[in-house]
Amino acid sequence: MRPSIAAFLTAVGMACTATADVAHPSIEEIRAAAATTRPLSPVSNVKGLAFDRFLQVWLENIDYSAAAGDNNQKWLASQGITLTNFWAVTHPSEPNYCASAGGDTFGMDNDDFIRIPANVSTIADLFDTKKISWGEYQEHLPYPGYQGFNYSNQETYANDYVRKHNPLILFDSVTEDKHRLRQIKNFTEFYNDLHNKRLPQYAFVTPNMTNDGHDTNITFAAEWERKWMSSLLNNTYFMKDTLVLLTFDETHTYPKPNRIFSILLGGAVPEHLKGTEDDTFYTHYSTIASLSANWGLPSLGRWDCGANIFQLVAEKTGYVNYDVDTTNLYLNETTPGPLSTNYYSEYTPEWPIPATSEKCSAGHGILKQVQNTYGHLEPTYNYTSPFPYDTKSGYNVDVTATRKTN
Numbered sequence: 001m002r003p004s005i006a007a008f009l010t011a012v013g014m015a016c017t018a019t020a021d022v023a024h025p026s027i028e029e030i031r032a033a034a035a036t037t038r039p040l041s042p043v044s045n046v047k048g049l050a051f052d053r054f055l056q057v058w059l060e061n062i063d064y065s066a067a068a069g070d071n072n073q074k075w076l077a078s079q080g081i082t083l084t085n086f087w088a089v090t091h092p093s094e095p096n097y098c099a100s101a102g103g104d105t106f107g108m109d110n111d112d113f114i115r116i117p118a119n120v121s122t123i124a125d126l127f128d129t130k131k132i133s134w135g136e137y138q139e140h141l142p143y144p145g146y147q148g149f150n151y152s153n154q155e156t157y158a159n160d161y162v163r164k165h166n167p168l169i170l171f172d173s174v175t176e177d178k179h180r181l182r183q184i185k186n187f188t189e190f191y192n193d194l195h196n197k198r199l200p201q202y203a204f205v206t207p208n209m210t211n212d213g214h215d216t217n218i219t220f221a222a223e224w225e226r227k228w229m230s231s232l233l234n235n236t237y238f239m240k241d242t243l244v245l246l247t248f249d250e251t252h253t254y255p256k257p258n259r260i261f262s263i264l265l266g267g268a269v270p271e272h273l274k275g276t277e278d279d280t281f282y283t284h285y286s287t288i289a290s291l292s293a294n295w296g297l298p299s300l301g302r303w304d305c306g307a308n309i310f311q312l313v314a315e316k317t318g319y320v321n322y323d324v325d326t327t328n329l330y331l332n333e334t335t336p337g338p339l340s341t342n343y344y345s346e347y348t349p350e351w352p353i354p355a356t357s358e359k360c361s362a363g364h365g366i367l368k369q370v371q372n373t374y375g376h377l378e379p380t381y382n383y384t385s386p387f388p389y390d391t392k393s394g395y396n397v398d399v400t401a402t403r404k405t406n
């Protein structure tokens with residue numbers, strides 16, 4: 001290896017051997033770490049405008065029509081609000097999960113072992129500004145904060161837990177903090193936290209590769225989801241002022257527009273809205289913007305900045321969402337960035353610079369540490385747009401947005 005490459009890898013904290021170990025630990029190493037790593041379940045009770053707790057559950061790779069036609073999805077929809085115009089942001093899986101935590105895909109067009117530098121902020125930093133407890137529940141994660149590429153079924157070696165479906169683990173700002181790591185737990189800990197009334201105010205829930213439909217289909221995944229939700233819908237501790245988003249990472253058919261069947265349900269959904277539809281344009285970035293609007297949190301200054309806010313929350317803040325003409329919108333590809341592998345080989349990987357002086361749709365400006373890190377630089381994109389676009393590569397430049405009139 002040329003010394004310059006080794007020096008570069010070390011400089012960015014990715015010495016080859018260290019990465020290999022973290023990505024592919026032996027079963028002995030996993031067992032040893034599991035024996036000493038305890039989960040952490042901080043609790044908080046910060047009042048929100050529309051909900052006091054938020055959980056999102058993602059299934060995998062299902063086209064809108066297939067999900068909408070499934071009987072168990074229909075039943076779940078009858079318990080809440082169907083979001084008929086909710087979009088994933090690209091393909092394949094991992095960049096969508098990344099987007100839900102970091103407000104961007106950073107050009108990722110793959111499911112690789114990715115590490116995002118510590119100077120890129122996430123929703124964890126937003127929550128920490130108000131000490132809002134957060135966590136992730138990843139089915140069959142072998143121990144809290146496990147960073148391996150996968151943890152397969154140890155009898156069949158079938159896909160079970162995969163890192164690419166774990167949003168916060170992709171970020172060095174999370175993995176370099178051992179407290180944060182311990183808030184990334186498995187389903188056993190979900191039921192412990194539920195039982196002990198120690199659920200966090202924000203949680204991301206990832207069923208394993210069987211239950212989320214990845215290695216099965218919508219019939220299987222929706223049946224799993226209905227069962228999983230049903231007992232929670234009867235749990236008064238869980239339901240109280242809780243909003244649950246049931247959605248998908250992306251569609252199955254890449255050339256189709258990336259619109260995904262999504263449902264809001266839980267105790268925070270007013271009775272009169274149950275069984276209704278909301279056709280407002282949303283993306284995975286809208287979820288971050290909605291959390292910021294609900295709890296009075298700043299923005300990451302990335303694509304969450306201009307994203308539409310769930311109507312349920314927007315009504316409380318008076319924010320007027322955009323109507324987006326989706327005729328030319330696909331959101332099935334990523335605009336080039338530092339994590340692209342399919343784009344121009346000569347592409348210079350520069351980490352996109354977030355906005356630092358916008359008010360953003362949630363109305364609370366941009367996270368202080370983002371301002372401190374990037375305030376002297378020009379933002380790479382127009383992050384006040386409700387959908388991502390890039391004039392340089394011509395990405396989504398034919399899509400238009402206008403403020404809603406009613």
Ligand SMILES: *[C@@H]1O[C@H](CO)[C@@H](O)[C@H](O)[C@H]1NC(C)=O
Binds near residue numbers: 117119373374
């Ligand atoms: C953020 O970190 C990356 C990787 O270490 C570095 O290349 C980049 O220059 C940093 N950005 C700023 C604005 O400091």
Ligand SMILES: *[C@@H]1O[C@H](CO)[C@@H](O)[C@H](O)[C@H]1NC(C)=O
Binds near residue numbers: 034143186188
């Ligand atoms: C879940 O994580 C706990 C530690 O928090 C570990 O003891 C347990 O074996 C894991 N369970 C499963 C089913 O992976």
Ligand SMILES: *[C@@H]1O[C@H](CO)[C@@H](O)[C@H](O)[C@H]1NC(C)=O
Binds near residue numbers: 148151152153157
């Ligand atoms: C990860 O997946 C590979 C390929 O299926 C498998 O050989 C390996 O045992 C898995 N690792 C763990 C820790 O489950």
Ligand SMILES: *[C@@H]1O[C@H](CO)[C@@H](O)[C@H](O)[C@H]1NC(C)=O
Binds near residue numbers: 208
């Ligand atoms: C996924 O989890 C379920 C339990 O929820 C389990 O029955 C199934 O075997 C798991 N899948 C794999 C491949 O281990």
Ligand SMILES: *[C@@H]1O[C@H](CO)[C@@H](O)[C@H](O)[C@H]1NC(C)=O
Binds near residue numbers: 216217218219220
């Ligand atoms: C899903 O798979 C099961 C069997 O594995 C099958 O019975 C069912 O019809 C499939 N559903 C769809 C929508 O293809």
Ligand SMILES: *[C@@H]1O[C@H](CO)[C@@H](O)[C@H](O)[C@H]1NC(C)=O
Binds near residue numbers: 230231233234
């Ligand atoms: C939840 O409660 C309803 C009626 O209140 C009942 O029909 C249903 O079986 C319960 N579900 C579970 C999973 O306990």
Ligand SMILES: *[C@@H]1O[C@H](CO)[C@@H](O)[C@H](O)[C@H]1NC(C)=O
Binds near residue numbers: 091
């Ligand atoms: C995105 O959709 C367009 C229109 O159907 C298609 O031409 C393009 O190939 C798709 N991109 C990918 C990566 O599939």
Ligand SMILES: *[C@@H]1O[C@H](CO)[C@@H](O)[C@H](O)[C@H]1NC(C)=O
Binds near residue numbers: 382384385
């Ligand atoms: C940025 O996007 C917003 C919202 O779509 C638009 O109103 C504004 O004109 C755009 N700014 C620039 C400089 O293109």
